[in-house]
Amino acid sequence: MLHKRPESSGAEGEDIKESPAKKKRSLDTYRAFVPKEQEFLKTYETMESRIRKVLNTTYKKLTNSLSQDNISDEIKYLKNRLLTLKEKSSLDPIYIGLFGSTGAGKSSLFNAIIEQQFFLPVSGSQACTSCIVQVSSSRSKNYEAKIHLLSLQEWNEELKNLVELVWKPGEEEEEEEEGDVGEAVQKLQALYGRDAVTRSYEDLLRAKPLVNIPSSNCIPLTGAQAKELSDKLDPYIRSQSNKDEEEAALDEEKAKMRLWPLIKYVEVTIPKSDMIPEGVVFMDIPGTGDYNSKRDEMWKESINKCSVIWVISDIERVLGDKVHEVLLKESIKAYQGGMCSDIALVVTKSDKLQLEEYLRERQEKHKPIETRHDAILERNAFVKGKKIKGLKTKLGRILPSDSEILDKADLVYTVSATEYWQETCMNKEETEIPKLREYIRNIFLKEKKKLLMDYVAEAFGIVLLAENFNSTRDTVNHYQQSDLEGFVKDKIEALEKEIEKCFAHLEQPLNEGVKKAKLSHQKTFSQLLTRDTGNRGFHRTLKAVCQKNGVYASRIFSRIDFNSALAQPIYDKINPTFAIIFRIQKGTRASLKPCLDMFKDSVQEKIREVVKKSPVTSDCKLNFFIEETNIILRTLEREILKKKMAVYQSLPLSIQSDLKPYYEEAAKIQGPRSCQRMQNILRENIEKKTEGGMFEKAKEKMKMQLQELKGYIVTKLQTDISTMLKLALSHREELTEKLPDLQDEYQEIERIHKTLQRK
Numbered sequence: 008m009l010h011k012r013p014e015s016s017g018a019e020g021e022d023i024k025e026s027p028a029k030k031k032r033s034l035d036t037y038r039a040f041v042p043k044e045q046e047f048l049k050t051y052e053t054m055e056s057r058i059r060k061v062l063n064t065t066y067k068k069l070t071n072s073l074s075q076d077n078i079s080d081e082i083k084y085l086k087n088r089l090l091t092l093k094e095k096s097s098l099d100p101i102y103i104g105l106f107g108s109t110g111a112g113k114s115s116l117f118n119a120i121i122e123q124q125f126f127l128p129v130s131g132s133q134a135c136t137s138c139i140v141q142v143s144s145s146r147s148k149n150y151e152a153k154i155h156l157l158s159l160q161e162w163n164e165e166l167k168n169l170v171e172l173v174w175k176p177g178e179e180e181e182e183e184e185e186g187d188v189g190e191a192v193q194k195l196q197a198l199y200g201r202d203a204v205t206r207s208y209e210d211l212l213r214a215k216p217l218v219n220i221p222s223s224n225c226i227p228l229t230g231a232q233a234k235e236l237s238d239k240l241d242p243y244i245r246s247q248s249n250k251d252e253e254e255a256a257l258d259e260e261k262a263k264m265r266l267w268p269l270i271k272y273v274e275v276t277i278p279k280s281d282m283i284p285e286g287v288v289f290m291d292i293p294g295t296g297d298y299n300s301k302r303d304e305m306w307k308e309s310i311n312k313c314s315v316i317w318v319i320s321d322i323e324r325v326l327g328d329k330v331h332e333v334l335l336k337e338s339i340k341a342y343q344g345g346m347c348s349d350i351a352l353v354v355t356k357s358d359k360l361q362l363e364e365y366l367r368e369r370q371e372k373h374k375p376i377e378t379r380h381d382a383i384l385e386r387n388a389f390v391k392g393k394k395i396k397g398l399k400t401k402l403g404r405i406l407p408s409d410s411e412i413l414d415k416a417d418l419v420y421t422v423s424a425t426e427y428w429q430e431t432c433m434n435k436e437e438t439e440i441p442k443l444r445e446y447i448r449n450i451f452l453k454e455k456k457k458l459l460m461d462y463v464a465e466a467f468g469i470v471l472l473a474e475n476f477n478s479t480r481d482t483v484n485h486y487q488q489s490d491l492e493g494f495v496k497d498k499i500e501a502l503e504k505e506i507e508k509c510f511a512h513l514e515q516p517l518n519e520g521v522k523k524a525k526l527s528h529q530k531t532f533s534q535l536l537t538r539d540t541g542n543r544g545f546h547r548t549l550k551a552v553c554q555k556n557g558v559y560a561s562r563i564f565s566r567i568d569f570n571s572a573l574a575q576p577i578y579d580k581i582n583p584t585f586a587i588i589f590r591i592q593k594g595t596r597a598s599l600k601p602c603l604d605m606f607k608d609s610v611q612e613k614i615r616e617v618v619k620k621s622p623v624t625s626d627c628k629l630n631f632f633i634e635e636t637n638i639i640l641r642t643l644e645r646e647i648l649k650k651k652m653a654v655y656q657s658l659p660l661s662i663q664s665d666l667k668p669y670y671e672e673a674a675k676i677q678g679p680r681s682c683q684r685m686q687n688i689l690r691e692n693i694e695k696k697t698e699g700g701m702f703e704k705a706k707e708k709m710k711m712q713l714q715e716l717k718g719y720i721v722t723k724l725q726t727d728i729s730t731m732l733k734l735a736l737s738h739r740e741e742l743t744e745k746l747p748d749l750q751d752e753y754q755e756i757e758r759i760h761k762t763l764q765r766k
Contacts, residue, residue: 037049037284038279038280038281039280039281039282039283039284039444039448040284040448041448044448044452047452047456048452048455051455051456051459054459054463054759054762054763055097055459055462055463057755057759058462058463058466058756058759059093061466061470061752061755061756061759062089062092062093062466062469062470063093064752065089065470065473065749065752066086066089066090066093068747068749068752069082069085069086069089069473069746069747070086071747072746072747073746081476081733081734082476082746084730084734085469085472085473085476085734088469088472089469089473092462092465092466092469095462097455097458097459097462098286098454098455098458098459099454099458100143100286100287100288101286101287101288101314101315101450101451101454102288102290102309102312102313102314102315102346103287103288103289103290103313103314103315103316103317103447103450104290104292104309104310104313104315104316104317105117105289105290105291105292105317105319105353106292106310106313106316106317106318106319106334106337106338107292107293107318107319107320107334108293108294108295108320108324108330108331108334109293109294110321111319111320111321111324111355112319112321112355112356112424113291113293113319113355114127114128114129114291115129115355115424115425116319116353116355116422116424116440117142117289117291118424119422119424119427119428119438119440120282120283120289120440120443120444120447121142121277121280121282121283122280122281122282123233123237123277124428125234125237126233126237126277127140127142127237127240127244127291128237128240128241128244128245138244138267138270138271138272138273138293138302139272139273139290139291139292139293139302139305139306139309140244140272140273140275140290140291141272141273141274141275141288141289141290141291142275142276142277142288142289142290142291143275143276143277143285143286143287143288143289144276144277144278144279144280144283144284144285144287145276145277145278145279145285146278146279146285147276147278148231148278149229149230149231149236149278150229150230150231150232150233150235150236150237150275150276150277150278151227151228151229151230151236151275151276152227152228152229152236152239152240152273152274152275152276153225153226153227153228153273153274154225154226154227154228154243154270154273155224155225155270155271155272155273155274156220156221156224156225156226156266156269156270156271157224157269157270157271157299157301157302158224161271161299161300161301162268162269163212164300165194165268165298165299165300166195166208166211166212167208168298168551168554168555169191169194169195169298170195170206170207170208170211171208171550171554171674172188172191172547172550172551172554173188173191173192173195173204173547188547190298191298192204193268194268195211197217197264197265197267197268198216198217198218198265198268198269199211199214199216199217200217216265217262217265218262218263218265218266219262220266220269226243228240233277236275240273240275242263242264243263243264243266243267243270243273244267244270244273245264245267271301271302271305272302272305282444283444283447284447284448284451286451286455287447287450287451290309290313292306292309292310294306294560295330295333295334295337295560295565295566296558296559296560296566297560298551298555298559298560300555303555303558303560306560310337310338310341310345310347311341311344311345311346311347311652312345312346313341313345313346313347314346314347314348314349314450314454315347315348315349315350315351315450316338316341316342316347316349316350316351317350317351317352317353318331318334318335318338318350318351318352318353319353319355320334320352320353320354320355321354321355321356321359322354322355322356322357322359322387322390322421323356323359325352325354325390325394326390326393326394329565330565333565333566335352335398335401337566338350339401339402339405342402342412343405343406343582343585343586343655344651344652344654344655344656345652346648346649346652348591349412349450350398350402350412350418351417351418351419351420351446352394352398352418352419352420353419353420353422353443354387354390354391354394354419354420354421354422355422355423355424356423356424356425357383357387357390357421357422357423357438357439358383358423358425358426358432358433358438360379360382360383360386362379362382365382365386366382369382369385369386371385379432380432380433383432383433384433384437387421390419390421391419391420391421394418394419395418395419398418398419399413399418404579404582404583405582405583405585405586406583406586407583407586407587407590410586410590417442417446420439420442420443420446421439422438422439422440422443423438423439424438424440426438427440459763460763460764461638461641463756463759463760463763464634464637464638464760465634465638466756467630467634467756467757467759467760468631468634468635468637468638470749470752470753470756471627471628471630471631471634471753472631472635472734472735473746473749473752473753474627474749474750474752474753475627475628475631475734475735476746487617487620487621488732488736490617491613491614491617491732492729492732494610494613495610495613495728495732498606498609498610498613499606499721499724499725499728501606502602502603502605502606502720502721502724503717503721505602505605506599506602506717506720506721507717509588509597509598509599509602510588510710510713510714510717512584512587512588512597513581513584513585513588513709513710513713514710516580516581516583516584517577517580517581517706517709517710518706519580520576520577520578520579520580520581520706521577521702521703521705521706523576523577523579523580524573524574524575524576524577524702525697525702526576527576528573528693528697529694531569531572531573531575532569532689532690532693534572535567535569535572536549536552536569536686536689537686545682546681546682546685548567549673549682549685549686550673550674550676550681550685552567552569552670553670553671553673553674553685553689554670554674556570556663556666556667556670556671557569557570557662557663557666557670558570558571558663568659570659570660570662570663570666571658571659573659573662573693573702574658574659574662574705577658577702577705577706578658584597585655589647589648589651591644591648599647600644603640603643603644603720604640606640606724607636607637607640610636610728611632611633611636614629614632614633614636615629618632627753628735631735632731632735635731635735636728636731639724639727639728639731643720643723643724643727646719646723647716647720650716650719651716653712654709654712654713654716657705657708657709657711657712658705658706658708658709659705660708661704661705661708661709662701662702662705665696665701665704665705666689666692666693666696666701669688669689669692669693670689672688673685673688673689676688
């Protein structure tokens with residue numbers, strides 16, 4: 008909620024006077040930062056406060072001086088923009104994804120970062136966090152959480168699939184109680200008891216669960232202290248072992264523990280922290296997805312909306328572990344096609360080392376190692392060097408060689424939460440927990456400055472528009488206005504052609520990728536959907552793959568995404584070109600951003616030319632044109648970044664759509680040799696679909712998505728620039744309203760804008 012501010016404007020560089028209590032609150036907000044960073048943030052806050060004061064004053068003047076009835080479209084637009092802007096946050100949430108397999112130490116790492124050793128559940132012997140947990144800080148004094156549950160419809164859908172996966176009417180029991188089917192059994196038994204695996208779907212729908220399921224889809228929790236909330240939270244998010252209780256859970260804590268199959272995700276907020284800035288949101292993302300469709304969808308959405316992804320792997324799995332490689336691959340895919348702008352590999356449990364074994368196997372035996380401490384640091388440096396090289400190689404395959412991330416020195420961190428607390432063998436700095444906190448602060452400061460500059464520029468533009476409406480001087484004449492509108496129209500048409508050329512660079516790699524995919528689909532099928540050791544124990548996994556239309560988060564075989572695997576040869580060919588087209592840093596002639604920049608520059612140059620020929624036109628009109636075109640293009644670039652995800656993901660979605668009928672047919676197979684029969688259905692129909700142009704269709708789907716993106720860009724520019732011209736070129740006498748004097752507001756916001764540009 009906005010605080011009421013005095014209406015007088017401050018001078019350049021002048022801080023708004025604050026009461027001691029308010030000043031203390033301001034300092035508390037920045038206590039996660041070192042003094043120099045606090046100084047920067049205090050300056051930013053002062054500027055933002057001054058901007059909001061100007062916007063509030065401007066809005067109040069307009070509201071008080073104008074009738075609320077029969078106002079012109081121009082003034083209505085101005086008021087709506089002001090209202091939206093003055094209530095808008097100057098910082099969007101910064102999502103940092105802790106992405107790792109279960110048991111990798113994500114919760115322990117997060118606890119160390121926030122300086123709360125046992126806040127999220129941890130265990131020395133097993134994986135703990137069973138669902139996505141989102142943690143952020145707030146201005147509340149309490150620790151709070153919301154347990155979000157699956158809806159009844161979502162659970163019934165999963166229940167049906169679980170029963171199909173485990174129920175074997177008339178068949179002999181097989182020794183398959185572990186792994187994929189084991190988790191399905193656990194879920195059913197947690198809610199319906201030990202005999203749930205022998206009951207039909209219809210029977211379970213009628214059955215009363217062993218625990219009372221809340222009528223609301225959200226369970227709120229609160230605690231005055233971290234431990235209080237942690238104790239309340241633990242039963243809901245801790246991974247459950249296979250419990251065989253046959254009776255209903257009478258104990259309240261056991262009842263809560265039985266709810267875990269219904270939990271979709273958990274939101275946690277903590278009070279203002281000395282360690283993490285307000286606005287940073289951590290997402291603990293376990294495993295490689297989820298059997299439940301909604302939770303798996305959330306898993307993908309969580310990864311794709313992260314600004315930063317930390318791939319978490321413990322020191323013993325980081326070199327060559329299959330699950331780690333899957334997680335790394337998914338993260339790089341998110342960097343290419345999602346909102347992610349930075350990736351780091353965080354190697355946990357870096358204190359784990361058997362000294363005698365290490366000394367026997369180490370390569371540099373000529374360098375003496377006397378202590379376990381020295382051995383750990385040497386081993387960690389080796390792992391870090393090896394993984395940095397490997398990560399840069401993987402990123403280099405899909406990114407331009409001059410991409411900023413490839414020049415980063417710190418791509419890998421070797422951390423130890425245990426040693427951070429105990430300091431028996433490493434000091435706190437050597438655990439690299441403080442280094443990760445610095446990483447978080449730098450990301451926050453960079454994003455804060457960027458978004459504040461955008462916010463100030465947008466505020467400057469809207470006050471310029473208001474002042475423009477107040478000008479009594481004539482505008483450009485109708486001939487010049489028509490000339491400007493015609494010029495913009497021509498430039499948008501030229502931009503459309505340039506975008507077409509830009510996207511055309513994908514044609515050749517798409518064609519090459521399709522050829523490669525058609526040659527490799529049989530190999531892909533054999534690698535993912537068959538087993539050299541026979542089908543015993545695999546047919547349930549294959550059934551789950553079919554139930555989920557080719558995408559299944561298996562606990563044994565990691566994440567199986569058959570559609571993406573079929574599309575991978577196409578991705579291998581298009582990735583470098585795709586990255587060049589959508590890069591947001593240094594552009595090339597094949598990139599989309601330079602096309603947009605050239606359009607913006609040419610339009611702004613034409614505007615200057617028109618203004619120069621019209622000496623009576625005010626400076627504020629020219630400034631409005633310049634600022635508004637900058638805002639329009641910046642907003643468009645952010646939207647393009649979001650929409651590129653749909654383009655990138657179109658290949659496997661097209662393949663999935665083509666194969667959906669055969670997945671459904673195979674999923675219905677039961678009885679003897681069911682695995683082989685499912686494989687035959689899929690193999691035969693994939694072959695037919697390949698011959699019938701399945702991969703060509705996927706290629707055309709991506710091209711169609713690109714055309715839709717091009718259409719969006721063109722339409723958005725036509726609409727926004729047309730609105731801008733209409734507003735800026737409106738004659739004062741055409742407006743029925745008499746606007747209040749806004750000269751003071753204009754001068755104040757101009758001072759702030761210039762100050763921020765200098766900084």
